[in-house]
Amino acid sequence: MTDAPHEMDASRADDIQAEPRRCGYVAILGAPNAGKSTLLNQLVGQKLAIVSPKVQTTRAKILGIQIAGAAQIIYVDTPGIFQPRRRLDRAMVAAAWGGAADADRVLLMVDSLDGVTADVRAIVEQLKATSRRAALVLNKVDAVKRDTLLGLAAQLNAEDIFDHVFMISALTGDGTKDVEAWVVGQLPFGPWLYPEDQITDVPQRQLAAEITREQLYLQLHDELPYQATVETERWEERADGSARLDQIIYVQRPSQKAIVLGKGGQQAKKIGARARLELERVFERRIHLFLFVKVREGWVDDRERYDAIGLDFNA
Ligand SMILES: Nc1nc2c(ncn2[C@@H]2O[C@H](COP(=O)(O)OP(=O)(O)OP(=O)(O)O)[C@@H](O)[C@H]2O)c(=O)[nH]1
Ligand SMILES: [Mg+2]
Structure with a gap:
């Protein structure tokens, strides 16, 4: 009789072996105000990063850790990337590119209301220069026309650095589950890097x-x-x-x-x-x-x- 609970534990361990664990870092990059922090909060289901209508809200990298089945996804919210002028600007932009460099995958988030701005173009050029591929995330679909979205997708897809295109609303959560499902399949196999109950690195x-x-x-x-x-x-x-x-x-x-x-x-x-x-x-x-x-x-x-x-x- 005392063996019963033990047997249950063993079968659970088998289940875990059946689906090998995955873990990795996914950087969310983009120009200021694209909605990166909104997406991080939406994916993790908790407010970890502050959000505002003003540019340059996020100043440093923030991890949002989510468990999806056998995968532990470590999202990295980054400061918006723009042409830095001052010391604080430089430090923020460096933190963003550092987040991308350390990540297994990159999501490039574009504000569909703004389209391909000079900042977006510069980010794309930098990704190309460093041979980084990314997934394109067109955000704010709740606020733009379908034709605009399709035009944007076509224009950016011509750059040949995107493996996938998502059209989402980070605000309403529309389409964010698709991002999560894709990300899980992209992560390397390996042990989880953070305790199961840890959702961020921010004290x-x-x-x-x-x-x-x-x-x-x-x-x-x-x-x-x-x-x-x-x-x-x-x-x-x-x-x-x-x-x-x-x-x-x-x-x-x-x-x-x-x-x-x-x-x-x-x-x-x-x-x-x-x-x-x-x-x-x-x-x-x-x-x-x-x-x-x-x-x-x-x-x-x-x-x-x-x-x-x-x-x-x-x-
Ligand atoms: N309509 C709409 N607004 C959105 C969406 N996602 C974000 N926003 C708004 O866009 C603004 C910027 O959002 P943030 O999440 O702070 O953007 P960010 O990219 O983190 O900005 P920085 O940290 O400054 O680089 C806020 O006012 C959000 O409410 C969306 O899907 N739809
Ligand atoms: Mg932010």
């Missing part, structure tokens, strides 16, 4: 900082969000199951601090209130959020800030 403190930075992108205008960075300085567990978070918003100039704070601190209050709601949703617990705004002139040339973001200062 909690950093995700929390990103969620506040998302509010800067959603609530502030022009260049300001780009001039700011957020760090979680303290994460304190409370006996009642809630957590207290202290975060610092670094800006470059006193005039920017005044904008973030707003009249009588109203703007900062609004940013904090929305960020707290989103933090509670993502972490599924009560959060007490304390925001501080500090001027750190030239933080964009401060090595320590790059380390905190996970970027290479010397890229």
Whole structure:
């Protein structure tokens, strides 16, 4: 009798052997605002990467790990690729290409509303120059006409670097299951690289900082969000199951601090209130959020800030 459970375990082990495990990295590349982070969140089924209508929202590589049958897919969300001008730009674009170089497969995501922009053309040229093949993911099908999509697909397919073309909406999830199914078949056979319950490499403190930075992108205008960075300085567990978070918003100039704070601190209050709601949703617990705004002139040339973001200062 005591043998029964043992026998069941053995048969399960056989099942796993019947379908060999696969594991690999799949980089999601594209111009800023293509919808890469939206796709990552959609595929993993959880918010790991922040999303905004502004360009250059994502600053560093983010892993989203998904298990599909016998496969462990490690998606790599990357910063948008564009013509870099400043140090932070360079570090972000270098992080994106680094993600592609390390990946088993590349998905090139194109915003179908924008079409083949100069940035898209430059990415295609770089893929060609490095003999990298990719799958083309035309995104935002919910917002464009079918004819536009077919035209885009034909135009990009002529480049002869794409093994497959997908037309999806990362926002609604339309077509994303097809991407997943294709990716699984592309992954090399081998053991899983991450524990089964791990879904990202982003530490909690950093995700929390990103969620506040998302509010800067959603609530502030022009260049300001780009001039700011957020760090979680303290994460304190409370006996009642809630957590207290202290975060610092670094800006470059006193005039920017005044904008973030707003009249009588109203703007900062609004940013904090929305960020707290989103933090509670993502972490599924009560959060007490304390925001501080500090001027750190030239933080964009401060090595320590790059380390905190996970970027290479010397890229
Ligand atoms: N209509 C529509 N909008 C989308 C879709 N996918 C993403 N978006 C929107 O496009 C904007 C950019 O999305 P992100 O996911 O932040 O884009 P990204 O490529 O990660 O941008 P960066 O990190 O700046 O490079 C957001 O406003 C999204 O809501 C889609 O399938 N349809
Ligand atoms: Mg992004």
